[in-house]
Amino acid sequence: MPISPSSAAQAAREGVAQRLRELRAEAGITGTELADRCGWTHSKTSRIENARTPPSPDDIRRWCEVCDAVGQAPDIIAQSHNAEAMYVEWRRRLRTGLKQLQNSYVPLFQSTQLFRVYSATLVPGLLQTEGYATGLMTAITDFREIPNDVAEAVTARLERSRILHEQGRRFVLVVEESALYHQVADAEAMAAQLGYLLTAGALPAVSLGVIPKATPSRPIWPMETFHMYDDAFVSVELLSARITVTQPSDIALYVNAFEQLRSLAVYGVGARALIVKAIDALS
Known part of the structure; x- marks a missing residue:
């Protein structure tokens, strides 16, 4: 999905990023610590938190597990899916x-x-x-x-x-x-x-x-x-x-x-x- 800061679709993607960022902050861990526990690079954490890379369902489950918020994973996965499905390019259609x-x-x-x-x-x-x-x-x-x-x-x-x-x-x-x-x-x-x-x-x-x-x-x-x-x-x-x-x-x-x-x-x-x-x- 192309980044378009003015679109509701990009705003939806940013909403997912904000929820994940807030979970990490509430858990009291840094981006580097979260990356280490999830088994990926710090840059990936940064890209997800800045809505530049959409997280996969598995990414979201790992993130929530590390932040002791497993119960929130299904809702965030659904929110992320809606954000990625929201924007349909006319040139493709x-x-x-x-x-x-x-x-x-x-x-x-x-x-x-x-x-x-x-x-x-x-x-x-x-x-x-x-x-x-x-x-x-x-x-x-x-x-x-x-x-x-x-x-x-x-x-x-x-x-x-x-x-x-x-x-x-x-x-x-x-x-x-x-x-x-x-x-x-x-x-x-x-x-x-x-x-x-x-x-x-x-x-x-x-x-x-x-x-x-x-x-x-x-x-x-x-x-x-x-x-x-x-x-x-x-x-x-x-x-x-x-x-x-x-x-x-x-x-x-x-x-x-x-x-x-x-x-x-x-x-x-x-x-x-x-x-x-x-x-x-x-x-």
């Missing part, structure tokens, strides 16, 4: 094109009952039309210089979006008003996309909220796009990676943020008025 990425989400979608999505910049994938998705994926393909399978990827995305009509699921989607104006496709495709939002927002299982640009003194700022799948985990989209958040405390943070963002949005007639305004702006 996309090296064969976009279709594979679209299909990879199908099992997750099938196992989720409550979808919560916040987007400040784009129409959420679940609500994208063919023209809009084609424009967006073409731009992504060109920017990343990856194999062009846009047509197949768009078909896969539209197929996946049929889940909106399946019983037993709920979709709560919140977008910033500015997302309605970012033209990732031509005017005709944008008009079709915005028109579809008027229809999709009326589906029984869908709650579509739009946060007006003119919202005064908002208590929470526009932030990165994120998707919540039940209460299992959160997917955060960055330019270079998709970060998966699995720690309960971090998920709770996103739940709190989503609820605050949701409370700022307008729905029904109010949302429709903002969407119609964006359609009128196309001309």
